[in-house]
Amino acid sequence: MMTRKAIQLAVASVAVFVVACGGQTQAAVVEYSITVDVTTPGVLPGTFPDNPWSFSSLPAIFTGTFYADNTVTGPISSLSLVVGGQDLVTSFPGALANSFNPSTLYLAWAAVNAANDQAVGFGAAGNDVSAFQDTRFPPLDPYVPYTLNWAGTYSIAPVPEPSTCLVGALMLLPFGASTLRLLCKRQAA
Numbered sequence: 001m002m003t004r005k006a007i008q009l010a011v012a013s014v015a016v017f018v019v020a021c022g023g024q025t026q027a028a029v030v031e032y033s034i035t036v037d038v039t040t041p042g043v044l045p046g047t048f049p050d051n052p053w054s055f056s057s058l059p060a061i062f063t064g065t066f067y068a069d070n071t072v073t074g075p076i077s078s079l080s081l082v083v084g085g086q087d088l089v090t091s092f093p094g095a096l097a098n099s100f101n102p103s104t105l106y107l108a109w110a111a112v113n114a115a116n117d118q119a120v121g122f123g124a125a126g127n128d129v130s131a132f133q134d135t136r137f138p139p140l141d142p143y144v145p146y147t148l149n150w151a152g153t154y155s156i157a158p159v160p161e162p163s164t165c166l167v168g169a170l171m172l173l174p175f176g177a178s179t180l181r182l183l184c185k186r187q188a189a
Contacts, residue, residue: 042148053084
C-alpha cells in the first residue's frame with residue numbers, strides 16, 4: 001500500500017510532466033527546410049549566352065533552409081538555397097516578394113538578378129517555382145518578353161527541434177526515484 005507521501009510525490013511528478021509538455025504555443029522564429037524539385041527545362045543551357053542555370057540532368061532536387069515566424073504570415077530570413085549552381089540570395093539580390101504562410105507552408109518569394117533580366121519566384125497560392133529570362137532582344141521573339149529557364153515544385157517542412165517532453169521526462173527522474181525508494185522501504189517493513 002502506498003503512503004500518503006508517495007501518492008503526493010506521484011501526483012506532483014505527473015503535474016510537472018503535464019506542465020512541461022503542455023505549455024502554451026508562443027510565437028517563435030524557427031528553421032524550415034525547403035526542397036526544390038526542378039522537373040521542366042525551359043530553354044536548353046547555352047541557348048542564351050548569359051543563362052546561369054546548370055543542371056546535369058532533370059528532374060533535379062535541391063535542398064536548403066530558411067527561418068520564419070511559425071505563427072503568423074511574414075517574411076523569411078537567412079534563405080540558404082542553391083539551385084542549378086546559383087545561390088538564390090547572392091545571384092538574385094533584387095527582392096520583389098518575401099512572405100511565408102506557416103499554416104499552408106506556401107512561400108511567396110521572388111527576386112531578380114543585378115542586371116534585372118532574369119527572375120526566380122516561388123508561388124504563394126501553390127507549390128510552384130520557376131525561373132525566367134528576358135528575351136526581348138533579336139533574334140528571339142520580340143512579342144514574348146520572357147522565356148522559361150526551368151520550372152518545378154517545392155515543399156517546406158519545419159526542422160524538428162529537441163522535444164520539451166524529454167525535458168519533462170528528465171524532471172520526473174528524481175520524483176520517480178524517491179517514490180521507488182519509499183515503496184521499497186514500505187515493503188521491507
